[in-house]
Amino acid sequence: MTAAPRLPAADLSSACRSSGGFDDLHPPLSSFEAMADSARCFYCYDAPCVTACPTSIDIPGFIRRIGQGNAVGAGKTILSANVMGGTCARVCPTEELCEAACVREKAEGEPVAIGQLQRFATDALFSAGVQPFTRAASTGKRVAVVGGGPAGLSCAHALSRAGVEVTVFEARAKAGGLNEHGLAAYKMTDDFAQREVDFILSLGGISIETGKALGRDIALADLTSGYDAVFLGIGLGAANPVGLLGEGLDGVEAAIDFIERLRQAKDPIGEISLPDNVVVLGGGNTAVDAAIQARRLGAAHVTLAYRRGEDQMGATAFELDLARANGVQVVFWASPTRFVDTAGNGVVGAVAFEHTVLVDGKLEGTGGTFEVAADLVLKAVGQSMKPLGLEGLTLAKGRLAVTDYRTSDPKVFAGGDCIHNGTDLTVRAVADGAKAAEAILASLAL
Template sequence: MAITNFRLTTDEYTENFSDIHPPFENLTAALVEANRCIFCYDAPCIKSCPTSINVPKFIKQIATENIKGSAHTIFDSNIMGGGCSKVCPVEKLCEGSCVYNLMEEEPIQIARLQRYSTEKAIREKWPLFTRKPSNGKKVAVVGAGPAGLSCAHVLSRQGVDVTIYEKEAKGGGLMTYGIAAYKVTPEFCEDEVNYVLSLGGIEINYNQELGKNITLPELQSQYDAVYIGIGVGLARQLEIPGEHLEGVEDAISFIYDIRSKPFNQVKVGENVAVIGMGMTAIDAATQAKRLGAKQVTMVYRRTEAEMPCTQVELDIAKLDGCNIIWLAAPKEVLGVDGKATALVCSKMILGEPDASGRRSPIETGETIVLEVDMIIKAAGQMPFESLVSGLSLENKYGKITTDAHGVTSLNGVFAGGDCVNGGREVVDAVQAGKDGAAGILEFLSV
């Protein structure tokens, strides 16, 4: 069958893309879980959170029914704490470090407790922060993703007037356009962005792209400082024959369509191959299945032991019925009349570890052929190298070079998030925004 849409009924789409991590139904359920916490001294869950949320404190506040105080504790460290409670890989962060794991018991459901407080705060529009009077300083932030929004919120709380320039029609960045719809809805992302803006002193100019509608020199001349949080977003190419046949697309574009269109307008193949095993690959594979693909096969050139995604994410793909082929690397895409019909993969073995310590895959000379009508490339994302190079910023293959406070090689220009680190978790971007704001406040002597 050809790549098409309208595969499922409205009810089926609704069921397939419903919340994969349901919230606590009521306060009683949240209280029961909160009271399991033993409120560790020098808690490991705090140390494992990139934004250092005081987890025992906010859980204790829930346990004492101080939900507003709990939300304040979370947002004070992570203004995107609502979204992070839905999308963070908590199994390798806060919940993964919970001491209950050492006792072979289920860890505290930190994410669900965090979600309980933050969702209530966002839904009821609690004004938890007061902005200092405007001090006359103006800062431009490029990118309304987690890093940019976090930076803007910290600056505005200190009385700095912030203008954000965002290339898309909505804010939220990766949260809005790049994460599986069953984890966080675009509607929630919009509510979260509006909650950040409710502090005041922050204005977003949408459909304004750096290097196209605005330039860095213009921003430098109009503002006291500039923060760049443009993320990454260029799909890594496979560099194999047939890669540009119809039916071959990158995961970024595929997920973007799911996030920005009704589900019944997103086209998906009958037999889909997904190349890669990171979080984006998992999101692409599971959503292809939930859009109605008959068969989805994930192809990864290493073994399960080397996969970049977490076991929890892999289990989601398995439960959705995705097939997995380990030790297989894409070699060629075959096609008929300009359309992809098969993916040829080289069988691999693992050799000696590479520079990162991971064992390098080596071709065996054998191949396998998968009959497909759609191939989704999720082999990683690359920085906007040509754009960054044109900004005269010191960089390494497109990743902007900064110090710990986001200071770049240009005076008064700061950067953070994926455009600096190459791509990490949402919570890392939030912390980068905080670090950048601290550097800007010092630079402005505020």
């Protein structure tokens, strides 16, 4: 058994280390920069960037308003289509969606900086303390929303605007879902996730009951009998196990739990110390987030191992480049085989891998093995939905089965990650919540 080659650790700045790597990934644009880049937009008719956006934001419209010096108006245009446009500006893979479709990108290889302009506009609106939305007159209808993440909050906001009274039941102590608990700190600085939640609630007509989990504290039958409709935006609450020998060793944990610990720590630098050798398993954006954050928090050697190749990764090319720029060693075609207790003390000391190849499209081991030293292993091999409390609803491939966002119970609707198999995107969850709200309103004849 041979050791994997070790790349030299990148020399992160002392400022980055002292802040725990919580500094903004992309510093916001200045007014001059925003004006200059907005002038590059062609304001296309039938703009391809709008088509590429899951929430169909009027991108040329908001960019035109920035160019006219009306950043707050631009923010209202964005939030009218995507009430969580501030978060999406920070974390959405714009390089694969709107910016990839930008005519400037096609012609020149340099798109309009749509994501950064979107952040500029939404930040301007938030800074101005503007609430651009008003509620319609009360309809007398009541809807329960289970899950205070992007899908649930988007649905709740759209319903409230239509005059529906909404109660959101959130299992955790704080609402926000993955925006609050599952995104790397360097993407969501300045407590932005909670500021966005506060903005949504400031509309009125929405109450949140935290610490209320479906199947534990509340029953679906009680919700369907007590409310006119129910929306389930419960996400994916369970981290998938790897299913290997040694998974129960100390020092082996889910990457999503690691990120949540960082996000919820009052003093992450003082409360969380990392060992020198960290191994992250997985190929998605969560794996990359965990690896970069571990590196920025001071781990000397961070290895991101994925059992397939770069082309099969769920993480975007931008995220992968960011990992490498932060000194993360990325190893492809490496499938973990066991977690090794090298000291015999119940604590992980290494991860054993087997080299892999694709044969006729099927992943196979080559028989070649190696080990990577690991004092901490972060598993990011996907998440699954907890079926607790969903008795009576039809499931399909481990997710809720829906038709036009309606489940097998005509009073129960669902959206977000709990209905999808595939890439989890905040922007898609927001779109689901808004579209589900339309379906609910139609069902209530509103």
